[in-house]
Ligand code: ADP
Ligand code: MG
């Protein structure tokens with residue numbers, strides 16, 4: 001396998017967060033009673049006429065602008081004909097040869113290296129319904145999702161590993177969430193990914209035959225499917241066999257991919273311009289207006305955080321990954337002594353909260369005050385973490401909380417020496433281990449001494465006292 005490299009291009013479908021569907025007034029809300037959010041238009045009943053949702057076009061253009069695409073001044077919607085039970089119209093309205101956006105890129109960083117991933121196109125289309133396969137063997141159709149606006153973001157075959165594919169997806173997701181055009185919840189299907197993968201000899205120029213794995217719904221299944229398919233394809237090539245261009249399914253349970261169907265070509269779909277929808281004209285002023293409306297994007301935040309506050313690239317990118325977190329940090333950092341201490345606190349519990357879609361109620365001033373308490377050694381890291389957890393649930397003055405809960409750091413040498421003595425007394429085995437050269441035992445003793453202060457000790461001082469005592473062979 002070492003002589004081969006993988007070549008990956010991703011097609012990512014992202015549901016747009018418009019109130020109503022792309023061609024009718026039906027609600028796009030997720031999780032409704034099946035078939036309660038449909039009308040003749042989204043079900044494609046004869047005679048029903050679609051009207052394009054302008055917001056969906058705006059959102060698509062915003063996605064294109066944020067990913068450095070060209071925006072087409074003239075675009076159109078096309079019919080893609082195919083029959084599938086989740087598509088009652090028997091055609092999907094999509095865009096074929098005049099997508100709204102094309103020729104963009106996103107930068108990703110993997111293992112400290114920056115790489116640029118080309119974006120071939122971003123087009124607007126409608127989602128299909130959902131099939132529910134029941135255990136008793138039958139299948140139910142829920143058409144609520146028919147006509148929910150989607151963008152499809154097609155990347156160039158520029159990715160070379162599962163890690164890169166994941167980094168690209170995360171970046172794309174962060175940008176779309178910043179724009180506020182989608183929740184990008186993979187578990188709810190508002191972001192879905194198709195992986196196209198081929199292999200070739202390392203250093204080769206020509207692309208190999210690709211297979212496509214459809215609708216992967218977590219970062220983990222994307223990277224696992226990539227590994228499995230790379231192994232399968234290299235195995236075939238090693239045996240002198242050919243790769244068949246086809247659509248494959250990734251099975252979570254077995255961790256393997258299996259053939260689903262031969263891949264269709266574009267001409268199988270009999271694309272033609274949708275006769276019910278007029279072309280889309282985008283005057284320059286309109287595009288300029290949307291460009292001005294874009295928020296500061298993650299890349300720019302990460303760069304500012306590195307430059308202004310000396311954060312590492314990883315810290316900067318992690319904070320910039322969630323818009324609310326970035327904005328909170330940007331507001332709090334100037335108010336505290338050491339912004340890196342604040343970054344460390346926010347990247348723990350804070351990041352988890354944001355990723356779960358819950359906000360942080362604490363004010364920037366209170367977050368800055370918490371970072372300062374830690375920085376000035378008024379509280380230790382354990383207490384800071386605890387208080388950070390509380391500030392994630394309510395806005396309060398961290399000093400008042402520390403007072404109320406008795407979380408001030410213990411700096412009293414006598415008390416700390418007592419804690420060390422107690423730890424040694426109660427852990428003779430760790431002490432013996434340490435004496436016989438097992439350095440790890442010192443960590444156990446440190447933990448025991450810390451516990452003896454209810455976790456409140458000044459860790460620097462406590463370690464110093466412990467080392468002094470251990471260095472004294474009388475003990
Ligand atoms: P289709 O609709 O047939 O899947 P698209 O143009 O929408 O075609 O998407 C093709 C995707 O496959 C793109 O992301 C592209 O980068 C990728 N791709 C094309 N050829 C290869 C190849 N030989 N190996 C890996 N990926 C490829
Ligand atoms: Mg495809």
Ligand code: ZN
Pocket residue numbers: 021024025026037038039040041042043147
């Ligand atoms: Zn409808």
